[in-house]
Amino acid sequence: xxxxxxxxxxxxxxxxxxxxxxxxxxxxxxxxxxxxxxxxxxxxxxxxxxxxxxxxxxxxxxxxxxxxxxxxxxxxxxxxxxxxxxxxxxxxxxxxxxxxxxxxxxxxxxxxxxxx
Ligand SMILES: N[C@@H](CCC(=O)N[C@@H](CS)C(=O)NCC(=O)O)C(=O)O
Numbered sequence: 001x002x003x004x005x006x007x008x009x010x011x012x013x014x015x016x017x018x019x020x021x022x023x024x025x026x027x028x029x030x031x032x033x034x035x036x037x038x039x040x041x042x043x044x045x046x047x048x049x050x051x052x053x054x055x056x057x058x059x060x061x062x063x064x065x066x067x068x069x070x071x072x073x074x075x076x077x078x079x080x081x082x083x084x085x086x087x088x089x090x091x092x093x094x095x096x097x098x099x100x101x102x103x104x105x106x107x108x109x110x111x112x113x114x115x116x
Pocket of ligand 1: 058
């Protein structure tokens with residue numbers, strides 16, 4: 001799959017951004033990074049973030065026309081759409097319980113808004 005149109009809106013010190021960067025690099029996926037200054041979103045990258053994610057949080061992955069927010073959702077998207085080393089264990093869909101993923105999403109969403 002071509003990856004030339006993969007862009008990550010991210011912040012250097014953001015753990016959620018690093019989570020996605022680790023996944024991208026582990027899978028050897030090429031991407032462009034657009035750094036966002038969460039303290040001043042008046043520049044182009046900041047305006048892009050506000051346009052794509054009204055929650056004004058990074059990371060945001062842009063893949064062509066698709067916009068994906070939430071680091072764990074991005075990681076799952078990468079796993080399902082790109083080749084490379086696996087990030088998640090191979091578990092048949094019908095054997096997965098919904099609870100674990102809900103718990104993980106809650107855990108990730110409980111990250112405090114340090115810039116609010
Ligand atoms: N649950 C989200 C958390 C995203 C998040 O909180 N990002 C922080 C940086 S680590 C952020 O953008 N904070 C800006 C703000 O809260 O205004 C995820 O996993 O992507």
